[in-house]
Amino acid sequence: LHWLGLPPEERPQLVLLYFSEPDGTAHRNGPDDPSVAATVTELDALLGRLLDGIEASPVAEHVHVLITSDHGMAPVPPDHVIYLDDYADLDGVRVIGNATQAFLYFDGAEERLWSTHDALSERLEHARVFLREETPPGWHYDRDHRIGDLVVAADPGWIVARREGRPWSGGGMHGWDPAVRDMHGIFLAAGPDLVPGVELPAFENIHVYPLVARLLDLESPPAIDGRIEAVDTVLATPARR
Known part of the structure; x- marks a missing residue:
């Protein structure tokens, strides 16, 4: 003032x-x-x-x-966590997440990418799995090389994580589709x-x-x-x- x-x-x-x-x-x-x-x-x-x-x-x-x-x-309640390790073998896969989304990087391992894509797509509930080039246009992910080969997007009110990460005790979150x-x-x-x-x-x-x-x-x-x-x-x- x-x-x-x-x-x-x-x-x-x-x-x-x-x-x-x-x-x-x-x-x-x-x-x-x-x-x-x-x-x-x-x-x-x-x-x-x-x-x-x-x-x-x-x-x-x-x-x-x-x-x-x-x-x-x-x-996001404490029990609304999707542990990706429970649905696919992620050993050797680089996973970077921000709770509402996880980026999976396969560094050219095409066969591994597709097997993981199929496993997650068939088994996951309360989340969607996208190839980078198939993500919604409004996210502007498809041409960004920094985005993972696969994108796992949790439904609103849910988050995705690895078992090795910090436990979620409940709280608030943002980062879902705008x-x-x-x-x-x-x-x-x-x-x-x-x-x-x-x-x-x-x-x-x-x-x-x-x-x-x-x-x-x-x-x-x-x-x-x-x-x-x-x-x-x-x-x-x-x-x-």
């Missing part, structure tokens, strides 16, 4: 603020735990102080405030160049960048993925189509 009172030549045009919560609490206890609601209440109070300070500042009528999150969260509603984040915005009361349909966070650029009177680079047209109904002067 002190920055807003600086002389124009020293005052920043863009200020970013990040809260690490309620992500940590929701991971530990699950998103429906009362501790998460308590954490959100604390954050709401902090945001209230920030907004009150902006309103009292000498540049209040020129300030835009955007509040967003990068993902949602869903609960189309799943529980994975959706939030987006709230207000300011002099924004139309109050507009409700946007769900959109990808990549479109926040060109919106911020527009509010700063900057041109977005043409090669970025985000498009102002996806969110321009919030603008008092929408982008030309």
